[in-house]
Amino acid sequence: MINKTFIAATDFFGMILRSCYLDFKLRSLQDLRLVFYHGIGDGNSPSMRYLSDEISESLFIRHLDYLQEHYTILSIEEAVLKIKEPIREKPICSISFDDGLRSVFLKAYPHLKRKKIPFTIFINSPVVNNKKILWTHLLSYFIFHYTEKPIKEYCSIEANVDIFEWFRSNFSIVQREKIIGKLAQKFKENPKVIAQNEGLYLENGDMEKMLDFATFYSHTNNHVPLGCLSTEQIIKEIEHNLPKNFISFPFGMKTDYGLNAHQIALSNGHQYVVEVGNGINDPSEVKAKSLLSRVSLGSCKFSNMYSAIELRPLLKHKLQKLKPKMENFRFKAL
Numbered sequence: 001m002i003n004k005t006f007i008a009a010t011d012f013f014g015m016i017l018r019s020c021y022l023d024f025k026l027r028s029l030q031d032l033r034l035v036f037y038h039g040i041g042d043g044n045s046p047s048m049r050y051l052s053d054e055i056s057e058s059l060f061i062r063h064l065d066y067l068q069e070h071y072t073i074l075s076i077e078e079a080v081l082k083i084k085e086p087i088r089e090k091p092i093c094s095i096s097f098d099d100g101l102r103s104v105f106l107k108a109y110p111h112l113k114r115k116k117i118p119f120t121i122f123i124n125s126p127v128v129n130n131k132k133i134l135w136t137h138l139l140s141y142f143i144f145h146y147t148e149k150p151i152k153e154y155c156s157i158e159a160n161v162d163i164f165e166w167f168r169s170n171f172s173i174v175q176r177e178k179i180i181g182k183l184a185q186k187f188k189e190n191p192k193v194i195a196q197n198e199g200l201y202l203e204n205g206d207m208e209k210m211l212d213f214a215t216f217y218s219h220t221n222n223h224v225p226l227g228c229l230s231t232e233q234i235i236k237e238i239e240h241n242l243p244k245n246f247i248s249f250p251f252g253m254k255t256d257y258g259l260n261a262h263q264i265a266l267s268n269g270h271q272y273v274v275e276v277g278n279g280i281n282d283p284s285e286v287k288a289k290s291l292l293s294r295v296s297l298g299s300c301k302f303s304n305m306y307s308a309i310e311l312r313p314l315l316k317h318k319l320q321k322l323k324p325k326m327e328n329f330r331f332k333a334l
């Protein structure tokens with residue numbers, strides 16, 4: 001409720017500032033803005049229907065136009081290198097996509113290539129080539145085909161509880177996989193066949209074709225909130241063959257991954273942890289903390305771009321400084 005009010009109030013205030021041409025006066029040009037998406041589409045496929053993870057292609061193009069007008073868009077590698085350079089004419093922004101979805105190749109890449117915009121995709125290696133399906137997408141698929149009722153009954157989840165939130169906050173990786181497996185048995189479904197049929201994720205050939213503008217880093221292996229795992233399990237989750245310059249944690253908020261996971265990633269050779277946070281990347285803090293904060297634009301209306309990228313990050317940053325408990329402010333980001 002507080003979240004919704006905060007978002008509505010900042011969207012409204014942002015529109016007023018924009019109409020008075022006061023919008024970009026409020027920020028430091030040196031601060032880096034990292035924005036991210038998941039997939040591109042209508043959000044109606046069984047695996048995406050209950051996740052709010054897709055933005056329409058037409059709105060995505062408008063987002064790109066806005067970002068190009070107001071920012072210098074750089075790759076995440078270049079953005080981090082240039083963060084300490086003298087004040088620029090336009091602030092720097094970098095675009096990334098989580099979950100390694102194929103719709104990025106099919107519907108985002110053509111526009112990014114045409115506009116010569118570099119970008120990053122954070123992938124879960126085991127699902128590349130649709131060899132597996134992530135539990136979030138499988139759960140959406142089950143709800144789509146069998147409704148929430150039998151799942152909630154099977155797991156003894158109360159009717160008013162958000163099913164994804166329940167899975168996200170209640171279970172370790174082993175228990176969650178076990179329950180998802182049992183649900184598959186109950187519905188007589190084979191997750192591997194669903195993965196192949198849904199074709200949600202990138203294939204090797206797609207990734208090769210995008211190398212002219214894209215870089216690939218890890219989003220961990222099984223997409224579970226790392227905060228509920230043991231040190232050994234976290235190490236296993238972040239093991240992969242991708243470059244270790246950046247790693248994006250699933251769900252991406254400190255409350256989901258915990259400080260322990262951040263430290264473990266750094267001591268296992270990862271250079272920067274990418275989170276979903278207040279969105280402020282102060283040059284003096286980025287390198288010291290090896291932490292980059294992103295804002296989600298996946299469900300952002302065009303009219304609210306300024307408040308999502310600038311106004312809310314600024315206010316959240318100020319509020320968190322005033323009251324450390326604001327770290328626990330939840331902004332949905334899968």
Ligand SMILES: [Zn+2]
Pocket residue numbers: 098099219223250251334
């Ligand atoms: Zn994710």
